[in-house]
Amino acid sequence: MPVYEYRCASCQRKSSFFVKSINAPLSPVCSSCGSREMNRVFSSFAYHKSLATVHEESGDPDKPGEGYYNDPRNIGRWTEKKFQDLGMEMPSQVQDMIEAARDGAMPESVKDLQPGLTEV
Ligand SMILES: [Zn+2]
Known part of the structure; x- marks a missing residue:
């Protein structure tokens, strides 16, 4: 199951969410402040380095x-x-x-x- 990381737009804390399906609608909620303004964070593994x-x-x-x-x-x-x-x-x-x-x-x-x- 993929794990997506999101950063909260209000408190800047990162939270991780399991995603059951790539196509499943995901409405992450900040685990610190409950904000729904979450931005997807893309991991910076070497594998994902841009070309x-x-x-x-x-x-x-x-x-x-x-x-x-x-x-x-x-x-x-x-x-x-x-x-x-x-x-x-x-x-x-x-x-x-x-x-x-x-x-x-x-x-x-x-x-x-x-x-x-x-x-x-
Ligand atoms: Zn927050």
């Missing part, structure tokens, strides 16, 4: 540092950037491969797109 943050921490895609491609979210970034630099739309086939690679499937053809992973 922008991951990119920032990983550095320039043209100069991938050590461990750059250890983060699957960086896979295909170099390719994306190249297409962007050329002002070209990335073919959907390439997009699909990159998406698949980011999900953990690493087809040979995507490996070839990675400068650091190309076998010599």
Whole structure:
């Protein structure tokens, strides 16, 4: 069962609520002051880091540092950037491969797109 965290708009206290279903209507009430003005708080686990943050921490895609491609979210970034630099739309086939690679499937053809992973 997912747990959602809410912050009370009145007293700023955080409360956690079990959510029986993602689609179930939820009207959280502050456990401290009883206010119904609750705002959803999104957890800041590393897993939930935004893509922008991951990119920032990983550095320039043209100069991938050590461990750059250890983060699957960086896979295909170099390719994306190249297409962007050329002002070209990335073919959907390439997009699909990159998406698949980011999900953990690493087809040979995507490996070839990675400068650091190309076998010599
Ligand atoms: Zn409150």
